[in-house]
Amino acid sequence: xxxxxxxxxxxxxxxxxxxxxxxxxxxxxxxxxxxxxxxxxxxxxxxxxxxxxxxxxxxxxxxxxxxxxxxxxxxxxxxxxxxxxxxxxxxxxxxxxxxxxxxx
Amino acid sequence: xxxxxxxxxxxxxxxxxxxxxxxxxxxxxxxxxxxxxxxxxxxxxxxxxxxxxxxxxxxxxxxxxxxxxxxxxxxxxxxxxxxxxxxxxxxxxxxxxxxxxxxxxxxxxxxxxxxxxxxxxxxxxxxxxxxxxxxxxxxxxxxxxxxxxxxxxxxxxxxxxxxxxxxxxxxxxxxxxxxxxxxxxxxxxxxxxxxxxxxxxxxxxxxxxxxxxxxxxxxxxxxxxxxxxxxxxxxxxxxxxxxxxxxxxxxxxxxxxxxxxxxxxxxxxxxxxxxxxxxxxxxxxxxxxxxxxxxxxxxxxxxxxxxxxxxxxxxxxxxxxxxxxxxxxxxxxxxxxxxxxxxxxxxxxxxxxxxxxxxxxxxxxxxxxxxxxxxxxxxxxxxxxxxxxxxxxxxxxxxxxxxxxxxxxxxxxxxxxxxxxxxxxxxxxxxxxxxxxxxxxxxxxxxxxxxxxxxxxxxxxxxxxxxxxxxxxxxxxxxxxxxxxxxxxxxxxxxxxx
Numbered sequence: 001x002x003x004x005x006x007x008x009x010x011x012x013x014x015x016x017x018x019x020x021x022x023x024x025x026x027x028x029x030x031x032x033x034x035x036x037x038x039x040x041x042x043x044x045x046x047x048x049x050x051x052x053x054x055x056x057x058x059x060x061x062x063x064x065x066x067x068x069x070x071x072x073x074x075x076x077x078x079x080x081x082x083x084x085x086x087x088x089x090x091x092x093x094x095x096x097x098x099x100x101x102x103x104x
Numbered sequence: 105x106x107x108x109x110x111x112x113x114x115x116x117x118x119x120x121x122x123x124x125x126x127x128x129x130x131x132x133x134x135x136x137x138x139x140x141x142x143x144x145x146x147x148x149x150x151x152x153x154x155x156x157x158x159x160x161x162x163x164x165x166x167x168x169x170x171x172x173x174x175x176x177x178x179x180x181x182x183x184x185x186x187x188x189x190x191x192x193x194x195x196x197x198x199x200x201x202x203x204x205x206x207x208x209x210x211x212x213x214x215x216x217x218x219x220x221x222x223x224x225x226x227x228x229x230x231x232x233x234x235x236x237x238x239x240x241x242x243x244x245x246x247x248x249x250x251x252x253x254x255x256x257x258x259x260x261x262x263x264x265x266x267x268x269x270x271x272x273x274x275x276x277x278x279x280x281x282x283x284x285x286x287x288x289x290x291x292x293x294x295x296x297x298x299x300x301x302x303x304x305x306x307x308x309x310x311x312x313x314x315x316x317x318x319x320x321x322x323x324x325x326x327x328x329x330x331x332x333x334x335x336x337x338x339x340x341x342x343x344x345x346x347x348x349x350x351x352x353x354x355x356x357x358x359x360x361x362x363x364x365x366x367x368x369x370x371x372x373x374x375x376x377x378x379x380x381x382x383x384x385x386x387x388x389x390x391x392x393x394x395x396x397x398x399x400x401x402x403x404x405x406x407x408x409x410x411x412x413x414x415x416x417x418x419x420x421x422x423x424x425x426x427x428x429x430x431x432x433x434x435x436x437x438x439x440x441x442x443x444x445x446x447x448x449x450x451x452x453x454x455x456x457x458x459x460x461x462x463x464x465x466x467x468x469x470x471x472x473x474x475x476x477x478x479x480x481x482x483x484x485x486x487x488x489x490x491x492x493x494x495x496x497x498x499x500x501x502x503x504x505x506x507x508x509x510x511x512x513x514x515x516x517x518x519x520x521x522x523x524x525x526x527x528x529x530x531x532x533x534x535x536x537x538x539x540x541x542x543x544x545x546x547x548x549x550x551x552x553x554x555x556x557x558x559x560x561x562x563x564x565x566x567x568x569x570x571x572x573x574x575x576x577x578x579x580x581x582x583x584x585x586x587x588x589x590x591x592x593x594x595x596x597x598x599x600x601x602x
Binding site for chain 1: 233234237238241245248249252255256258259261262263264265266268269272273276277279280282283284286287290291292336337340341
């Protein structure tokens with residue numbers, strides 16, 4: 001079986017890529033994609049920890065958690081895109097550097 | 105595991121509030137093309153929030169119980185629930201008129217408002233990582249909607265998007281930290297996690313990353329130092345009543361969850377998180393106070409002030425006592441009760457202050473310092489009330505802010521964290537400067553400054569709630585015995601839970 005560490009390294013890589021996109025990109029949609037990557041990195045972790053845990057057949061906590069995360073991520077994207085659209089209607093841009101009405 | 109209907113009985117207040125939220129949505133679908141009256145939805149909101157508050161009071165005397173295996177109904181969560189429902193209730197009554205005028209879609213707004221209250225009630229009662237994550241996400245996602253709910257307003261939608269982007273990054277980081285807690289211990293229950301971390305030293309490698317990642321997520325909710333950038337933008341752009349509850353109820357939830365996670369899951373590893381909290385708290389106080397000095401907009405100034413106040417509140421959690429070493433029951437200051445008392449006093453102070461800001465926005469069309477010039481002539485009562493709130497934020501004796509600071513700083517000194525106490529006192533001195541600037545322009549406007557023209561009235565609801573908040577500030581400030589007793593019971597329960 002593939003060792004647990006490999007999954008954790010994969011998850012850490014996906015998480016870092018997501019964090020990099022979320023902090024570095026100036027386009028709101030790209031930031032949203034970064035956030036999705038971060039949530040999915042957590043999902044990889046949860047499933048890996050569940051599978052390599054003491055009793056994967058009886059204790060399904062990790063799987064259930066991952067399902068909830070998927071559902072929450074969907075809700076988050078729905079609201080996020082709605083907010084992006086409402087900003088786009090008002091300003092015709094989704095570049096975060098142009099959102100500078102509030103500052104100081 | 106079986107979950108019967110009977111085990112859900114302790115959740116009755118939250119179930120009722122959710123029913124209210126669904127009722128609003130159903131009424132709106134039957135109301136036809138015109139849509140129902142926003143004022144009616146607001147009335148339903150107020151009634152159901154009142155039911156929730158009464159429910160919390162009724163449960164206060166009872167034994168701690170656990171509903172559906174994951175929701176703890178104990179004195180700690182009930183204390184927080186009282187703060188939450190009171191905050192939401194005061195804000196709904198005072199801010200209803202303001203919101204109904206501006207917000208498009210009254211039914212969506214008010215049902216989300218009730219759902220947020222439910223989400224916060226669950227977040228403070230959760231004893232399980234899964235429920236904590238889901239409740240905090242529920243709270244955050246609905247808050248993003250409310251912040252951006254004035255769709256035509258450029259500032260409101262910008263504030264909503266910024267809050268959303270910062271917030272979802274923070275909760276993704278928190279979730280990643282939670283996966284390590286689960287991976288190291290194989291459990292999602294906070295008490296079981298705490299037991300494993302205390303007994304099994306082979307999993308200690310997971311503690312530091314987990315604490316840091318989870319603190320990043322919760323530090324965002326409570327606007328602690330490195331994660332506060334969203335606060336001023338969101339507080340300034342959001343509708344003022346939404347700002348009022350974000351700065352009180354939502355912040356209280358962040359601190360409550362932080363206390364639960366740290367004291368239940370990491371109680372045996374205090375040496376890891378106490379220095380982290382102490383450092384964050386000093387950074388937060390300085391960042392908030394120094395940035396507040398150079399603001400010209402009262403709403404934005406209060407946003408930075410709320411960052412600084414979060415630093416003081418965090419001191420209480422930093423100086424929390426170790427229940428394995430000392431007898432918690434014999435101590436009058438255990439740190440955690442200071443945090444709870446502070447949150448209760450801060451609730452009345454900050455909601456009152458934001459409601460005065462809202463009234464001034466209604467009267468003059470803005471919240472810059474210029475709009476507050478000579479407020480005492482336009483509305484003597486609002487100006488006087490604002491002075492009371494400002495004095496309470498500084499921490500003048502006889503006000504709620506003093507009692508909160510007394511318990512928080514007292515716990516810090518008792519713990520011999522003299523450095524933190526000195527830093528906090530320096531910050532109180534800095535904060536007095538900008539709070540009193542607002543008082544000065546309200547009462548003694550400069551000669552050349554022309555007061556802004558009056559374009560509207562304050563409204564009777566706002567006046568009433570501001571009066572209640574003034575009474576609340578003096579109640580916590582002068583007769584705090586009851587609050588202290590509740591806070592003691594709540595904090596002793598959480599500290600001795602393991």
